[in-house]
Amino acid sequence: MASSNNSGETVQALNGGSADLGNGKKQIFLNAFDMSTIGHLSPGQWKNPADKSATKRTLNYWIELAKLLEKGGFNALFLADTYGGYDTYEQSLDNCIRRAAQWPMTDPTIPITAMAAVTKNLSFAITASTSFEPPFLLAKRFSSLDHFTQGQFGWNIVTSWKKAAFKAIGLENPIEHDERYHQADEYLRVLYKLWEGSWAEDAISPDPANDSYADPDKIRTIKHQGKYYTLDSRHIVDPSPQRTPFLFQAGTSSAGSEFAATHAEGIFVSSHSPTVLKPKIEKIRELAAAKGRDPRSVKFFGTYTPILGRTEEEAQAKYEELKKYASTIGGLVLVSGWTGIDLSKVPLDQELTAADSVEQHKVRSMLDAFTTTSEHVPKWTPRVIAEKAAIGGLGPVGIGSAKTVADDMVRWIQEADLDGFNIGYVTTPGTFEDVVELLIPELRRRGIYPDLPKGDEQRTARERVYGEGQRRLREDHPGSVYKYDRYQEDAP
Amino acid sequence: MASSNNSGETVQALNGGSADLGNGKKQIFLNAFDMSTIGHLSPGQWKNPADKSATKRTLNYWIELAKLLEKGGFNALFLADTYGGYDTYEQSLDNCIRRAAQWPMTDPTIPITAMAAVTKNLSFAITASTSFEPPFLLAKRFSSLDHFTQGQFGWNIVTSWKKAAFKAIGLENPIEHDERYHQADEYLRVLYKLWEGSWAEDAISPDPANDSYADPDKIRTIKHQGKYYTLDSRHIVDPSPQRTPFLFQAGTSSAGSEFAATHAEGIFVSSHSPTVLKPKIEKIRELAAAKGRDPRSVKFFGTYTPILGRTEEEAQAKYEELKKYASTIGGLVLVSGWTGIDLSKVPLDQELTAADSVEQHKVRSMLDAFTTTSEHVPKWTPRVIAEKAAIGGLGPVGIGSAKTVADDMVRWIQEADLDGFNIGYVTTPGTFEDVVELLIPELRRRGIYPDLPKGDEQRTARERVYGEGQRRLREDHPGSVYKYDRYQEDAP
Numbered sequence: 009m010a011s012s013n014n015s016g017e018t019v020q021a022l023n024g025g026s027a028d029l030g031n032g033k034k035q036i037f038l039n040a041f042d043m044s045t046i047g048h049l050s051p052g053q054w055k056n057p058a059d060k061s062a063t064k065r066t067l068n069y070w071i072e073l074a075k076l077l078e079k080g081g082f083n084a085l086f087l088a089d090t091y092g093g094y095d096t097y098e099q100s101l102d103n104c105i106r107r108a109a110q111w112p113m114t115d116p117t118i119p120i121t122a123m124a125a126v127t128k129n130l131s132f133a134i135t136a137s138t139s140f141e142p143p144f145l146l147a148k149r150f151s152s153l154d155h156f157t158q159g160q161f162g163w164n165i166v167t168s169w170k171k172a173a174f175k176a177i178g179l180e181n182p183i184e185h186d187e188r189y190h191q192a193d194e195y196l197r198v199l200y201k202l203w204e205g206s207w208a209e210d211a212i213s214p215d216p217a218n219d220s221y222a223d224p225d226k227i228r229t230i231k232h233q234g235k236y237y238t239l240d241s242r243h244i245v246d247p248s249p250q251r252t253p254f255l256f257q258a259g260t261s262s263a264g265s266e267f268a269a270t271h272a273e274g275i276f277v278s279s280h281s282p283t284v285l286k287p288k289i290e291k292i293r294e295l296a297a298a299k300g301r302d303p304r305s306v307k308f309f310g311t312y313t314p315i316l317g318r319t320e321e322e323a324q325a326k327y328e329e330l331k332k333y334a335s336t337i338g339g340l341v342l343v344s345g346w347t348g349i350d351l352s353k354v355p356l357d358q359e360l361t362a363a364d365s366v367e368q369h370k371v372r373s374m375l376d377a378f379t380t381t382s383e384h385v386p387k388w389t390p391r392v393i394a395e396k397a398a399i400g401g402l403g404p405v406g407i408g409s410a411k412t413v414a415d416d417m418v419r420w421i422q423e424a425d426l427d428g429f430n431i432g433y434v435t436t437p438g439t440f441e442d443v444v445e446l447l448i449p450e451l452r453r454r455g456i457y458p459d460l461p462k463g464d465e466q467r468t469a470r471e472r473v474y475g476e477g478q479r480r481l482r483e484d485h486p487g488s489v490y491k492y493d494r495y496q497e498d499a500p
Numbered sequence: 501m502a503s504s505n506n507s508g509e510t511v512q513a514l515n516g517g518s519a520d521l522g523n524g525k526k527q528i529f530l531n532a533f534d535m536s537t538i539g540h541l542s543p544g545q546w547k548n549p550a551d552k553s554a555t556k557r558t559l560n561y562w563i564e565l566a567k568l569l570e571k572g573g574f575n576a577l578f579l580a581d582t583y584g585g586y587d588t589y590e591q592s593l594d595n596c597i598r599r600a601a602q603w604p605m606t607d608p609t610i611p612i613t614a615m616a617a618v619t620k621n622l623s624f625a626i627t628a629s630t631s632f633e634p635p636f637l638l639a640k641r642f643s644s645l646d647h648f649t650q651g652q653f654g655w656n657i658v659t660s661w662k663k664a665a666f667k668a669i670g671l672e673n674p675i676e677h678d679e680r681y682h683q684a685d686e687y688l689r690v691l692y693k694l695w696e697g698s699w700a701e702d703a704i705s706p707d708p709a710n711d712s713y714a715d716p717d718k719i720r721t722i723k724h725q726g727k728y729y730t731l732d733s734r735h736i737v738d739p740s741p742q743r744t745p746f747l748f749q750a751g752t753s754s755a756g757s758e759f760a761a762t763h764a765e766g767i768f769v770s771s772h773s774p775t776v777l778k779p780k781i782e783k784i785r786e787l788a789a790a791k792g793r794d795p796r797s798v799k800f801f802g803t804y805t806p807i808l809g810r811t812e813e814e815a816q817a818k819y820e821e822l823k824k825y826a827s828t829i830g831g832l833v834l835v836s837g838w839t840g841i842d843l844s845k846v847p848l849d850q851e852l853t854a855a856d857s858v859e860q861h862k863v864r865s866m867l868d869a870f871t872t873t874s875e876h877v878p879k880w881t882p883r884v885i886a887e888k889a890a891i892g893g894l895g896p897v898g899i900g901s902a903k904t905v906a907d908d909m910v911r912w913i914q915e916a917d918l919d920g921f922n923i924g925y926v927t928t929p930g931t932f933e934d935v936v937e938l939l940i941p942e943l944r945r946r947g948i949y950p951d952l953p954k955g956d957e958q959r960t961a962r963e964r965v966y967g968e969g970q971r972r973l974r975e976d977h978p979g980s981v982y983k984y985d986r987y988q989e990d991a992p
């Protein structure tokens with residue numbers, strides 16, 4: 009799986025100095041991708057003595073991780089979350105539990121302030137669903153997170169699809185897919201009203217002589233009466249540094265793309281092939297442009313799992329070692345969940361073809377995601393797919409020296425038009441340490457990675473992406489129509 | 501307001517050594533009572549240059565507070581919370597906002613891990629409502645908090661009554677009072693099922709040779725179908741040190757007392773007079789006994805605000821200084837909210853009597869709460885009440901040297917049958933520092949306050965109250981019937 013430099017344009021970026029990654033992009037954003045659970049994208053590594061993912065229930069794990077990421081100059085720590093396990097494989101949660109494939113799971117909001125207390129220039133983005141709680145509760149919690157992290161907070165908006173999650177919440181059936189996105193759109197608009205539209209910038213104006221701390225006339229009561237939500241309240245938290253947290257979204261379905269093109273500032277994508285991603289990214293940028301947004305202000309982050317060594321051989325040896333601990337069934341559990349195909353129904357070594365299946369569309373989409381141009385697999389069987397997915401999930405795995413992996417990442421950026429990566433880990437600690445010690449220095453030598461902040465410099469999550477001063481939503485973001493001074497009482 | 505030592509029994513406790521506070525109680529529990537807002541129980545002090553409550557949106561405030569409380573040997577930091585402001589006074593939120601009377605407000609769960617990371621023997625208890633979110637969400641969040649605090653987490657269960665909160669959540673009308681408690685009772689039972697009944701103690705049994713981390717057969721799927729809630733899920737978090745957090749409750753209404761006697765391990769009470777509290781506490785202990793619980797295992801914490809000096813004169817001078825900053829209207833806002841009486845309808849200096857009012861019951865109850873035996877107020881007007889409430893809220897204020905205040909607290913314990921106090925602050929920093937430097941050493945000299953833990957000693961929140969080893973619910977607590985080994989599928 010070591011990457012090949014098969015793009016002529018890459019050479020420029022390799023020579024160091026002020027490289028141009030194409031489309032005006034000069035620098036790569038790296039997020040560390042983790043989850044408050046055991047087998048995140050590489051199930052089975054808990055058996056590896058080097059791996060400490062079973063210690064994620066302690067603060068020490070998170071504090072040490074945050075310090076490492078800040079030391080290396082990561083953009084953000086992104087923490088996925090879910091309310092249910094993967095129960096597509098065998099229509100049961102049993103193997104999800106047994107293989108610790110993203111189960112059990114703690115709440116990612118909880119360790120954030122312990123990490124924020126020891127860092128200054130690292131963002132924290134978490135996944136949260138629009139399907140399960142009233143918007144006011146989330147608005148209050150996230151404003152608090154943005155205050156306490158001093159503007160380092162981001163939100164990965166999901167609408168949730170797992171049956172298990174809906175049963176845990178007490179809803180009989182998942183809301184239908186497209187309907188969920190309509191609901192999510194209204195949810196976001198309620199949040200913009202609270203975050204952007206409720207408080208004037210100068211609502212807090214302490215005036216001790218008049219026993220007056222804040223001016224109620226400058227804090228608007230939001231009256232929202234929509235299809236899904238009703239609310240009649242001021243926002244209970246004064247404006248945090250970013251007001252609206254930096255907004256991420258994942259998913260490239262039709263309804264998902266429309267939603268992402270409207271609301272997302274950062275978009276997570278996963279595929280084994282940049283050529284599969286390229287048209288999806290292009291389409292979302294076009295949709296964003298059609299909505300009046302600068303298409304380049306939508307930043308795309310591809311999942312990418314590096315296995316780094318000081319030499320090619322060292323990296324390859326690491327990969328061979330890691331494979332020993334990978335859980336094939338854990339991989340089947342995750343892929344079945346992600347694709348909606350119960351892979352237990354197909355013999356482990358029988359080739360999967362779209363034509364054979366009653367679920368042609370799903371199988372084709374899965375095979376597309378796994379197929380790369382540089383690799384020739386004789387036949388895609390559940391076993392081959394599971395073993396591939398058990399190291400790095402649905403994203404590519406780059407194996408090699410820092411130079412080789414950097415070349416591969418540059419190729420991805422150029423071929424798929426990415427802006428950065430969500431770096432998955434195989435073991436923790438392990439992968440992120442290697443990125444900090446080997447990969448980031450290589451990217452910096454090429455002039456395509458930000459320097460560490462100087463002295464007291466502290467930027468918010470949004471400033472780190474859009475530049476100093478851009479703490480609040482960009483003017484071309486649809487949330488901006490809800491900003492206090494231009495708020496329309498009859499806005500949707 | 502300096503207290504008098506009017507109880508003969510107090511003398512024993514004053515002489516140091518192994519004092520007996522009565523009813524077998526040997527030691528006082530002190531919680532620090534705070535809220536992630538500006539004017540908590542003493543509105544207006546934000547104008548006092550000594551007060552830094554407007555910095556509560558930063559982690560530094562909470563980290564310094566937690567360190568101080570641990571240094572002093574406080575039992576817990578208790579953080580109140582709400583989803584709405586006080587809008588009874590003038591039927592509007594305007595003066596609540598203007599006087600910063602518990603508004604705005606951040607989420608108390610957020611700064612907890614930043615505090616837990618710098619402490620070891622301090623509990624964190626927060627208020628959360630049973631009325632606004634599905635139990636599964638709260639179960640996951642609180643299990644996470646109990647894991648990350650290493651068993652230092654407590655929950656003050658509330659059912660919520662503020663109209664403003666229901667309007668923010670999107671519910672047209674508050675649920676009727678008694679109905680709320682029925683709903684809360686079912687909510688708790690769903691939580692016990694998840695926390696106590698879902699996971700066997702040995703469900704996690706890593707077996708690398710068989711690629712097996714946890715045994716799905718030892719993790720029960722909870723199937724709950726009740727009047728208010730439906731759930732069909734395993735708990736998504738493995739057992740935390742306490743499983744069920746230490747349970748607090750406030751409120752001495754009829755439905756509230758029934759609920760508290762069933763579920764609460766700690767109960768918060770507020771009154772200006774121990775003789776008003778005594779029968780209420782007695783009644784709840786009787787109710788608890790009737791349910792098969794040891795009545796002494798229910799611990800009562802009275803709100804108490806000390807104003808301490810090295811001498812009586814110094815304390816009195818502090819009090820006079822603090823009064824300068826107290827907000828009378830802020831006091832009216834809070835008392836109107838707490839009592840349900842809109843005090844704006846009564847002229848500021850007109851005497852309030854129960855007979856005059858259309859709300860006789862509410863007014864009598866309010867006057868009862870304010871009336872003390874040791875103090876003679878010529879007439880209870882809104883102004884007198886507001887000025888009293890603007891320092892220390894509905895609880896007593898003890899002014900004097902450590903000796904005087906300690907005497908007063910001992911008297912309260914003996915007269916009302918309390919187990920400890922929720923210490924309110926007037927300024928922060930200020931009040932809690934004085935408690936650590938002056939009051940706690942005095943209580944320790946009398947042998948009625950726990951020593952600091954030795955060396956590596958670390959107890960959970962529940963162990964600190966019930967003794968070493970009692971990390972889980974006591975056997976006589978009704979949540980214990982849901983424990984894994986004795987779980988009945990048809991339990992309510």
